[in-house]
Structure formats: structure tokens, C-alpha cells
Amino acid sequence: MKEENTVDLTQPLSTGPSAFIPSEVILDEVPGHDVMKEPLLKVSHTDHVTMVMGLHPAYLHCFLHTQNALLQPDGPLPLSWRHYIIIMATARHQCSYLVQKHSSAFLSAGGDDHWLRGLHFASPKIQRLQTLNKLLAHRPWLISQEHIKELVCPGAEPCWSLAELIQAVVLLSHGHSLSSFVLGCGILPEPHSSAEQHSQPHSPVAHISQGPIPAHRARTHHRELTEAVNEVQLLMEKMMMVQQQEEEFTQEEMVTRFERERTESLLEPAEVVCSALPDSVSHFVQDPDFIYQDFCPRGEQSPPTLRAQDYSWEDHGFSLMNRLYAEMAQLLEEKFQVVCALTYHTMAMHTDVDTSTLRKALWNYIHCIYGIRYDDYDYGDVNQLLERSLKVYIKTVACHPEKTTFRMYSSFWRQFHHSEKVHVNLLLMEARLQAALLYVLRAITRYMT
Numbered sequence: 505m506k507e508e509n510t511v512d513l514t515q516p517l518s519t520g521p522s523a524f525i526p527s528e529v530i531l532d533e534v535p536g537h538d539v540m541k542e543p544l545l546k547v548s549h550t551d552h553v554t555m556v557m558g559l560h561p562a563y564l565h566c567f568l569h570t571q572n573a574l575l576q577p578d579g580p581l582p583l584s585w586r587h588y589i590i591i592m593a594t595a596r597h598q599c600s601y602l603v604q605k606h607s608s609a610f611l612s613a614g615g616d617d618h619w620l621r622g623l624h625f626a627s628p629k630i631q632r633l634q635t636l637n638k639l640l641a642h643r644p645w646l647i648s649q650e651h652i653k654e655l656v657c658p659g660a661e662p663c664w665s666l667a668e669l670i671q672a673v674v675l676l677s678h679g680h681s682l683s684s685f686v687l688g689c690g691i692l693p694e695p696h697s698s699a700e701q702h703s704q705p706h707s708p709v710a711h712i713s714q715g716p717i718p719a720h721r722a723r724t725h726h727r728e729l730t731e732a733v734n735e736v737q738l739l740m741e742k743m744m745m746v747q748q749q750e751e752e753f754t755q756e757e758m759v760t761r762f763e764r765e766r767t768e769s770l771l772e773p774a775e776v777v778c779s780a781l782p783d784s785v786s787h788f789v790q791d792p793d794f795i796y797q798d799f800c801p802r803g804e805q806s807p808p809t810l811r812a813q814d815y816s817w818e819d820h821g822f823s824l825m826n827r828l829y830a831e832m833a834q835l836l837e838e839k840f841q842v843v844c845a846l847t848y849h850t851m852a853m854h855t856d857v858d859t860s861t862l863r864k865a866l867w868n869y870i871h872c873i874y875g876i877r878y879d880d881y882d883y884g885d886v887n888q889l890l891e892r893s894l895k896v897y898i899k900t901v902a903c904h905p906e907k908t909t910f911r912m913y914s915s916f917w918r919q920f921h922h923s924e925k926v927h928v929n930l931l932l933m934e935a936r937l938q939a940a941l942l943y944v945l946r947a948i949t950r951y952m953t
Contacts, residue, residue: 524690593679622787
């Protein structure tokens with residue numbers, strides 16, 4: 505990957521594909537990529553999501569093929585319905601960018617414009633997805649076989665087939681996780697988007713005054729840069745220690761370390777309060793007060809942890825998806841593998857770096873937030889490798905993406921490249937997607953047995 509400027513801490517951007525990433529960083533990288541020339545992009549303009557993802561062309565290739573398969577004309581659900589389901593999903597996170605994009609696609613696919621007035625104008629069958637939508641978006645661990653039974657049981661009206669439901673589940677989960685990416689990267693509307701979309705604040709950013717930098721500010725900036733360089737060096741040393749660690753822990757100690765990490769995650773970020781939804785999305789949201797709640801609320805009986813050994817994507821989720829939606833199972837599997845293996849062996853100003861432990865810590869921390877535990881993983885590594893500001897950012901983007909701010913984006917990994925922060929968002933998006941799918945596929949498995 506080309507060298508790029510490190511993150512500018514002074515002010516958010518206001519033009520280009522992203523409010524967080526300078527346009528030149530994206531535009532210098534994207535035009536040369538062969539993936540930008542493939543047929544999937546020739547049918548329409550390259551949108552801002554694609555341009556930002558283009559910083560990682562190997563991943564973008566998988567993403568485009570998966571999204572294209574989800575939205576191809578043939579399939580159990582009408583194409584217009586599929587766009588509407590994504591509208592429902594992205595509205596849960598107030599992602600007006602995706603709501604607007606799929607509203608236009610819904611009409612282009614022959615959808616009834618009355619449906620865009622609100623959920624209660626849509627087909628009753630579509631409306632029956634509302635409970636599953638809010639659970640998948642905010643608390644997927646609560647999904648049970650009863651929720652599946654209510655939708656597909658013979659006699660349920662209007663009834664969903666399993667083939668239809670599995671496609672709807674992937675669409676909903678895709679919409680939720682893509683909203684995290686859009687809001688986490690500060691994606692801005694394309695210039696031709698509607699005036700209403702432009703009027704909606706995409707993501708809260710600080711307005712910082714311009715003018716000469718006072719001497720004390722310059723000294724502060726120099727000190728912050730020095731601290732940031734030292735942070736990178738310290739992280740490198742911690743990664744080396746984790747990789748060389750040979751101590752083995754008992755299963756009880758491993759569980760204790762997981763529970764400690766999960767409990768500490770309750771502190772990140774501060775409590776989020778509900779706020780009024782923007783007009784552009786409010787009519788697509790039922791029960792707006794239902795938002796993410798920590799998997800392990802203090803003082804309450806916690807839901808049982810999902811042990812990956814009991815229900816994992818590799819051993820259980822993939823095989824069920826392969827039975828019900830074979831093409832999508834293969835595409836998702838490829839996308840998960842590519843994002844987990846994605847590396848350029850670089851870290852900030854360093855080269856020839858093995859980043860596998862850091863990538864694994866990011867993925868497992870996100871699954872930890874969603875109540876998923878890997879028995880063979882030492883969650884002490886998460887505390888070693890992920891600084892508090894990064895944890896705050898991860899939890900916000902994964903659980904409350906609409907609350908993401910430029911300050912959160914700029915405060916972690918201060919000396920890293922923007923492409924590395926986008927890499928974090930790709931891992932976050934896919935880990936969140938897989939976590940949601942695991943819970944709903946487990947519920948479908950239980951219903952089928």
C-alpha cells in the first residue's frame with residue numbers, strides 16, 4: 505500500500521467521500537486498483553462506500569460480489585423487497601446515507617412508493633420482520649426458536665418460507681453491519697444525493713475554529729505527536745510479548761479472563777441515551793427506544809455466553825447456511841476469510857510486522873461484546889493490545905454507530921494511517937455480521953430440530 509499522511513488530529517473533513525479521511529488519501533489509492541474496473545462497478549458510478557473500501561481492494565472484491573449476489577434479480581424475495589428490508593435495517597442505526605440509497609433502488613426495482621411513507625404502508629409480511637430486525641440490530645443473543653417459529657410455522661399469516669427468511673436475515677444483518685462501516689468511517693452522501701439527506705448531520709463532528717496556531721498549541725501538538733509515536737512502539741513491544749508468551753492457563757483461568765474483559769467492556773462507552781430520530785428514518789423504525797443493551801447488564805441475570813465450541817460459523821453456521829442459501833454461504837465464508845487474513849505486514853511507520861495477534865484481538869473483542877467466547881483464546885491479550893480509546897471506538901461503532909464522532913475516530917491509533925483505521929472498520933463490520941448470524945442461525949437450527 506502506498507504511503508499516506510498519518511491521521512490529522514486538528515479538524516474533521518467536510519468534503520469528499522468521508523468526513524474523517526482526507527480526499528487525497530482515498531483518491532490517490534483508488535483509481536489504480538484493478539478491482540475498480542470490474543463489471544460490478546461499470547453498471548453504475550463508484551459510490552463513496554466503494555471508494556473508501558477501495559483502500560483494501562482484496563476485501564472490496566469479496567464485498568462487491570456478496571452484495572451483488574444479495575441484490576441480483578433472481579431469488580426467493582422480490583428485488584424491491586430486498587431493498588426495503590435493507591432500508592428497515594439501516595434505519596435502526598439512523599444511517600440516512602443507506603436509507604436514501606436503497607430507497608432510490610427500491611423505486612428503480614418497481615417498488616410501491618407508498619411503502620416509503622413508513623413501515624405501516626409496507627406489506628404485512630414485511631412488517632412481521634420488525635421484531636427480528638430490532639433484535640438482530642441491537643441484542644441478537646435474545647433471538648430464540650420461538651421468533652423463527654412465529655414467522656415460518658404453518659398457519660402463520662402471512663407465512664415466511666425458510667428460504668425467504670434466510671435471505672431476509674442476511675439482508676438485515678448486512679444492513680446493520682454496513683451501517684457500522686458507513687458511520688464508523690464518516691461516509692458522506694454523494695453530491696447528487698437529495699437535499700434532505702445533505703441536511704441531516706451524518707455523524708457528529710466538532711466545529712473547530714481556524715486561524716494561527718498559538719505557541720502553546722504548537723507545543724501541545726508536538727508533545728501529542730511524540731506520545732503517539734511512543735504508543736506505536738509500546739504496542740509493537742506488547743505484540744511481541746503476546747506472540748512469544750508460552751504460559752498456559754487452566755480452563756477456569758481462561759473463563760475468568762473472558763468474564764473480566766466482558767465486565768470491563770460494560771464501562772465503554774458512557775451510557776447512551778435515546779434521542780429523537782431524524783425525519784428521514786423515523787417512519788421506518790418501530791419501537792425506537794429499543795437499543796443496544798450490554799450483553800451482561802450489571803445487577804441482572806446475564807444471558808448464557810455463546811461458546812464458539814458449541815455453535816461456531818465454521819462447524820455449524822456455515823453448514824446450515826449452505827443447506828438453505830448455498831451461494832451466499834460460500835460468499836460469506838470467503839469474505840470472512842479474506843478480512844481475517846488481510847495484512848500488508850505494516851503498522852504505522854513500521855514494516856515487516858506480524859499483525860495477526862492484533863487482528864485476532866480486535867475480532868475476539870467484538871465477539872466478546874456480543875457474548876461469544878472462544879475457549880482456546882486468552883482474553884488477557886485484548887487488554888494488552890487494545891487501548892481504551894480504541895475500545896471506546898469499537899464498542900460505539902459496533903453497538904451505537906450513530907453516536908460515532910470524529911473525535912472518537914481521531915483519538916485512537918494517532919500515528920496510524922487512515923487505511924489502517926479503515927481496516928479496523930472492516931474487521932469490525934464482519935465480526936459484527938458473523939456474531940448476529942450465529943445467533944439467528946442457532947435459533948433456526950433449534951427450530952428445525
